[in-house]
Structure formats: C-alpha cells, structure tokens
Amino acid sequence: MTDLLDIFLSASFWVALVRIASPLIFATMGELICERAGVLNLGIEGIMVFGAFAGWLTVYLGGGLWLGVGVAMLAGMAFGLLHGVLTVPFGLSQHVVGLGITLLATAAAYFAYRLALPEVTSPPKITPFAPWPIPGLAAIPLIGEGFFAQTPLTYAGFVVAGLTALVLFRTPLGLALRAAGENPAAVEAQGLSVTALRIGAVAVGSGLMAVGGAFLTLSAFSSFFFEMVNGRGWICIALVVFGGWKPGKAVLGALLFAAFDAGQIRLQQTALGATLPYQVFLMAPYLLSILALVVMSRRASVPAALMVPFNKGER
Amino acid sequence: MRLEPVANPGLLRRLGLPAAALVATVVTGSLLALSAGADPLATLGLIVTGAVGSKFAALETLNRATPLIFTGLAVAVAFRAKLWNIGAEAQLYAGALVTAVLGAHPIVTGVPGMALIGLAAALAGALVLLGPVLLKTRLGVDEVVTTLLLNFVLLLVVSMLLEGVLKDPMGMGWPKSAPVAKSVRLPRLIEGLRLHWGFGLALIAAGLVWLMQARMRLGYEIRAVGLNRAAARFAGVPVGAVLVKTALISGGLAALAGFSEVAGLKGTLTLDLSPGFGYTGVIVAMLAALHPGGVVVAALFVAGVFVGSDAMSRAAGVPSYIADLLLASALLYMVLAMQLVRYRVVWR
Numbered sequence: 001m002t003d004l005l006d007i008f009l010s011a012s013f014w015v016a017l018v019r020i021a022s023p024l025i026f027a028t029m030g031e032l033i034c035e036r037a038g039v040l041n042l043g044i045e046g047i048m049v050f051g052a053f054a055g056w057l058t059v060y061l062g063g064g065l066w067l068g069v070g071v072a073m074l075a076g077m078a079f080g081l082l083h084g085v086l087t088v089p090f091g092l093s094q095h096v097v098g099l100g101i102t103l104l105a106t107a108a109a110y111f112a113y114r115l116a117l118p119e120v121t122s123p124p125k126i127t128p129f130a131p132w133p134i135p136g137l138a139a140i141p142l143i144g145e146g147f148f149a150q151t152p153l154t155y156a157g158f159v160v161a162g163l164t165a166l167v168l169f170r171t172p173l174g175l176a177l178r179a180a181g182e183n184p185a186a187v188e189a190q191g192l193s194v195t196a197l198r199i200g201a202v203a204v205g206s207g208l209m210a211v212g213g214a215f216l217t218l219s220a221f222s223s224f225f226f227e228m229v230n231g232r233g234w235i236c237i238a239l240v241v242f243g244g245w246k247p248g249k250a251v252l253g254a255l256l257f258a259a260f261d262a263g264q265i266r267l268q269q270t271a272l273g274a275t276l277p278y279q280v281f282l283m284a285p286y287l288l289s290i291l292a293l294v295v296m297s298r299r300a301s302v303p304a305a306l307m308v309p310f311n312k313g314e315r
Numbered sequence: 316m317r318l319e320p321v322a323n324p325g326l327l328r329r330l331g332l333p334a335a336a337l338v339a340t341v342v343t344g345s346l347l348a349l350s351a352g353a354d355p356l357a358t359l360g361l362i363v364t365g366a367v368g369s370k371f372a373a374l375e376t377l378n379r380a381t382p383l384i385f386t387g388l389a390v391a392v393a394f395r396a397k398l399w400n401i402g403a404e405a406q407l408y409a410g411a412l413v414t415a416v417l418g419a420h421p422i423v424t425g426v427p428g429m430a431l432i433g434l435a436a437a438l439a440g441a442l443v444l445l446g447p448v449l450l451k452t453r454l455g456v457d458e459v460v461t462t463l464l465l466n467f468v469l470l471l472v473v474s475m476l477l478e479g480v481l482k483d484p485m486g487m488g489w490p491k492s493a494p495v496a497k498s499v500r501l502p503r504l505i506e507g508l509r510l511h512w513g514f515g516l517a518l519i520a521a522g523l524v525w526l527m528q529a530r531m532r533l534g535y536e537i538r539a540v541g542l543n544r545a546a547a548r549f550a551g552v553p554v555g556a557v558l559v560k561t562a563l564i565s566g567g568l569a570a571l572a573g574f575s576e577v578a579g580l581k582g583t584l585t586l587d588l589s590p591g592f593g594y595t596g597v598i599v600a601m602l603a604a605l606h607p608g609g610v611v612v613a614a615l616f617v618a619g620v621f622v623g624s625d626a627m628s629r630a631a632g633v634p635s636y637i638a639d640l641l642l643a644s645a646l647l648y649m650v651l652a653m654q655l656v657r658y659r660v661v662w663r
Contacts, residue, residue: 082647091654100643107640111637230467231463279472279478
C-alpha cells in the first residue's frame with residue numbers, strides 16, 4: 001500500500017503518465033474522427049509505425065523536429081487517402097483494407113529503414129524535443145511537472161483534442177461529419193458528398209495517427225526501432241470505444257490508461273514486483289483495455305453507420 | 316462515382332481482373348527493387364528461384380506454407396461468418412504451448428499420442444477464441460480489438476512460462492521448452508524428404524473445411540450468418556450458436572498451426588516460433604477469396620514469396636521486408652479486383 005502511495009506522490013510518475021498518454025491522445029483523436037464519419041480504421045497500428053519512422057528519418061537526415069512532425073503527418077494522410085478511397089467509393093471491407101494498410105505501412109517503414117541503414121546494430125539517435133516548462137504552472141507541486149513541463153508535442157496533443165471536440169460538436173463541418181457516420185442518406189439529401197466527407201475524415205485522422213507515432217521517436221525514445229509501437233494503435237481503438245466516441249472522455253481514458261501503465265512500470269521495482277514475473281505487469285495494460293471494452297460496450301452509442309458502406313442512389 | 320452490380324460477370328472479368336492484380340503486384344515488386352538499386356528482373360528471378368528453384372527450396376516453401384494453410388483456413392472460416400478473428404497468432408501460440416507441455420513427457424506414444432496432443436492443442440486454441448466470441452454474442456463487445464489484444468497477452472504468457480516453469484534446463488540458458496519426445500514427433504511425409512506430416516494434416520484440414528462448407532448444414536448456416544445476420548436470425552438460424560461453433564473451428568485450426576510447428580518442424584517451443592503466421596493468415600484467406608482450396612494455393616504462394624525473398628535478400632541485398640510489402644500490396648490489389656468483378660464503376 002505504501003508502495004502505491006509512494007508511486008502516486010512522486011513527480012516522475014506524473015511526468016511519465018502524461019508522456020505515455022500523449023501519443024495515445026493523438027492517435028485516439030485520429031481514430032475517433034474516422035469512426036465518427038463512419039469508417040473503422042484498422043490501419044492505425046501501421047500508420048503509427050510509419051509516422052514514427054518518417055518523423056525520425058526526417059530529423060536524422062538533418063530536418064527540423066517540426067518538419068519531422070509535418071512529414072509524418074503527410075505520410076499518414078497519404079495512407080489515410082488510400083484507405084479512404086478503397087473503403088468509401090469502392091466499398092471494400094474496412095476490416096480487410098485496414099489490416100492491409102497496417103501490414104503495408106509497417107513493411108514500408110521496415111523496408112525503408114533497412115534501405116537507409118543497411119547494417120546497423122544499435123539504432124542511431126536524434127536529439128528529440130526538449131521540455132518547455134510553462135512558467136508558474138510548472139511549479140505546482142506534484143502534477144505541475146507532469147502536465148506543464150512536457151515537450152511542445154504533448155501540449156499540441158491536448159490542443160488537437162480540444163480542436164477535435166470543437167470542430168466535431170460546434171461547427172457545421174463537424175455536424176456534417178457526424179451525420180456521415182450516423183445517417184449518410186440525410187447528408188446526401190443536404191447536397192453534401194458523403195464520399196468526400198468520409199475520405200477527408202480518414203485522411204486527417206490518419207495524419208493524426210502518424211503524429212502519434214512520430215511522438216514516440218521525436219519526443220519519447222529518440223530513435224526508431226522495430227516493434228516500437230507494440231499494439232498502441234489497437235489500444236487507441238479500445239480507447240475510442242471506452243470514451244463513447246467523445247473526445248473529452250477518450251482523453252480521460254488515455255490518461256487513465258497511462259496512469260496504469262506508468263504505475264505498473266514502477267510497481268515492478270517494488271517488493272510486490274519482485275514476487276511476480278515481469279510479464280504479468282506487461283500484459284496488464286492489454287487486459288485492462290479488454291476489461292474497459294467489456295464495461296463500456298453496453299453503454300456506448302456506436303455511430304449508427306460505422307462500417308456501413310454508402311453507395312449513392314442505393315436504398 | 317458509384318458502384319453498380321454486375322449481374323453475370325463474364326469469364327474475362329472473373330479471370331482478367333485477378334490477373335491484373337497479380338501483374339500490379341509484380342510491377343510493385345519491380346519498383347521496390349529499383350528503389351533498392353537492384354535490377355528488377357534479376358531480383359524477381361532470384362525470388363522465384365529462391366522459392367522453387369531447387370529441391371531444398373521447394374521443400375522449404377512447403378514447410379513454410381504448412382502453418383499458413385492452418386491460419387489461412389482459420390481466418391477463412393471465421394470471415395465467412397463475418398466473425399473478425401484477428402487473433403490467429405494467439406490461438407497458434409496456445410496450441411504450441413499445449414503441444415510443448417504434453418509433448419515433452421507424453422503419457423500415450425505413437426500416433427494415438429500425437430492425435431491426443433493435436434486435439435488438446437486445438438481445444439486450447441478454440442478456448443482462446445471462445446472468450447472474445449462469447450463477449451461479442453453476450454455483451455456486444457467488438458471482437459476485432461479483443462482478439463488483437465489477446466495476441467499480445469498470449470505472447471507474454473508464453474514468454475513468462477518459457478522463462479519460468481517450462482524453461483528447458485538443458486537449453487543453455489535460452490528461453491525454450493524441453494524438446495518434444497521422439498515418440499510423438501510428427502514423422503516425415505516421405506522418407507528422406509525434409510517435410511513432416513503437418514503438411515499432410517494441413518491438406519486434410521483444407522479438405523474437411525471444404526466438406527463442411529459445401530456439404531454440411533453448419534457450412535450453410537455460417538454463410539447465412541455472414542451474408543446477413545438479421546435475415547439469418549429471421550430464417551431461424553441460431554446465430555449465436557453458429558458464431559460459437561465457427562469460433563471453435565477457427566480457433567482450433569489456428570492452434571493446429573502451432574501444434575504442427577512444435578510437434579513437426581521445430582520440436583521445441585520458442586518465443587520466435589511464429590513470425591506473424593497468424594496475421595499472414597488474413598492475407599492468405601483474402602487472396603483465396605475465403606475458399607479452402609484457394610487457401611492451400613495462396614499459402615503456397617505467400618510462403619514462396621517469403622522463402623524466395625529471404626534467399627534473394629542474401630544474394631542481391633534488397634531487404635527481405637520486400638516480401639511483406641509485396642504481400643500487403645497483393646492483398647489490396649486482389650480485394651479491389653474481386654470487388655470490381657462484382658461491381659462496375661459508374662461515373663456521373
């Protein structure tokens with residue numbers, strides 16, 4: 001018990017919590033935008049891998065950190081565009097195309113990495129984003145350092161989440177987007193193109209997923225290595241469900257998940273941690289995600305037209 | 316643009332479009348080889364000879380295809396019912412785990428012993444998928460995410476056991492299980508050829524799945540559930556029960572991939588037993604248009620691309636990840652081609 005208390009009362013726990021949550025917030029917002037428009041994007045895992053790689057490569061080749069973020073975003077949008085074109089106008093299975101994009105983007109990143117660096121044993125490092133402490137706020141005891149002494153990319157994540165909520169629920173574009181995911185026929189009746197809305201949503205959402213991946217290389221780990229995304233994309237899909245397709249709740253879910261993850265890493269160092277195999281702690285986040293899905297699935301209001309292709313003129 | 320159904324697709328349409336997808340894959344492969352600074356034709360040639368150019372290469376391809384036939388069948392059976400089992404990797408490891416545990420100190424030996432271990436392995440895989448499917452039918456929890464997440468959980472369970480109770484004391488410190496006893500190792504299919512009975516079992520499994528789909532009531536019910544769940548329920552098909560049965564078959568098939576790898580090819584369980592056979596099963600099943608016969612052909616093709624690319628990579632220096640890129644693009648080209656067989660694009 002005192003172990004747990006020690007963990008919660010350490011500033012490093014709060015710093016780790018927000019750092020772990022940041023990539024999840026970007027990618028979860030990306031997935032949420034896609035699903036609100038009616039498209040399940042299982043390309044998320046691979047797009048995060050590619051974003052992590054593209055951001056890292058840009059900086060490794062001499063580009064700036066923000067350029068890296070931009071390149072990752074554009075690359076993510078390109079994969080999103082491919083996903084959107086195949087699933088929306090062509091109406092292909094969103095499950096199959098999504099997994100296909102994940103395989104394609106992951107393989108593309110690994111292939112290009114091997115081309116760029118044929119025989120490296122230890123992944124080369126870059127200089128990642130440095131923390132930007134916000135004067136005053138960063139001095140708040142305990143949580144100040146966690147929330148207000150992070151890298152700019154973390155702040156950007158929270159801004160993106162705020163913007164997502166704002167656009168989705170306070171603008172005509174957001175209304176049209178949500179309607180495309182709830183009642184596409186009504187959107188067409190208004191003279192808007194469901195196809196354009198959905199493709200646009202998937203492209204933008206995929207761009208955010210890639211930025212989430214780039215956070216890993218540009219802000220968290222400072223190098224690219226294989227299997228670094230490690231299921232984070234799938235966890236973000238669970239977070240969207242957990243958040244009931246609402247940005248605010250999804251961010252809360254990401255923070256809760258990160259608290260758990262940061263906690264389990266620290267618990268491994270305690271007396272309790274010594275008695276259990278480390279794999280028990282590592283599998284806890286995945287089991288927790290499944291549990292969260294079970295608890296929230298009953299209450300969740302899924303977008304009515306999620307995974308339903310829309311073919312103009314067909315009733 | 317919009318899609319209009321094609322009432323009776325002609326032969327040209329049904330064969331030409333998939334052929335075009337294959338050509339597109341070859342073109343993609345050439346571009347990838349060019350990007351790596353290699354001669355495209357030579358690279359593709361090396362992949363082909365690396366896959367089937369010698370007796371050794373061909374046997375290697377058949378061995379690699381064996382687990383892919385099982386996982387491909389597992390995915391094909393599930394996807395027919397629109398049950399999105401993306402956890403074949405987890406089910407494979409469950410089967411491998413049971414095989415390693417029971418095979419190290421078998422109580423029954425010989426063929427009956429192998430059969431018992433195989434059944435136990437299949438049961439383990441079936442149970443791993445049963446969880447997500449019951450969550451789906453009872454509580455409405457989406458099975459895509461739960462099956463995906465279980466892949467990571469099962470791998471960690473295997474890692475924990477391999478570093479714990481299952482660790483082979485004679486393993487020189489490597490995390491691997493004690494070897495499967497000789498008396499329950501799958502024998503060679505043909506004496507003198509490095510190909511074990513797992514391949515034979517995979518072909519038999521494909522035949523049985525075909526029989527189930529084409530000749531049995533369950534096959535018909537699975538198709539009905541996949542085509543339109545509400546209509547199937549209205550017609551009196553017990554949708555929940557059909558999904559559970561589908562899950563048991565699908566999970567069992569994927570687990571047999573693990574059984575065949577541990578009891579046949581490798582003889583021991585390690586953490587790198589499967590380089591993603593479960594995920595690749597999705598590619599195999601889709602390339603086969605979910606047909607069990609097609610799964611065998613697609614698995615041979617996919618295995619050939621992997622084995623050939625490994626050989627090519629050693630010779631020509633193009634990264635072997637070209638195989639994954641080729642297969643992912645082949646998957647996307649093929650699903651698009653299959654859609655365009657059934658629908659034509661109308662611009663207006």
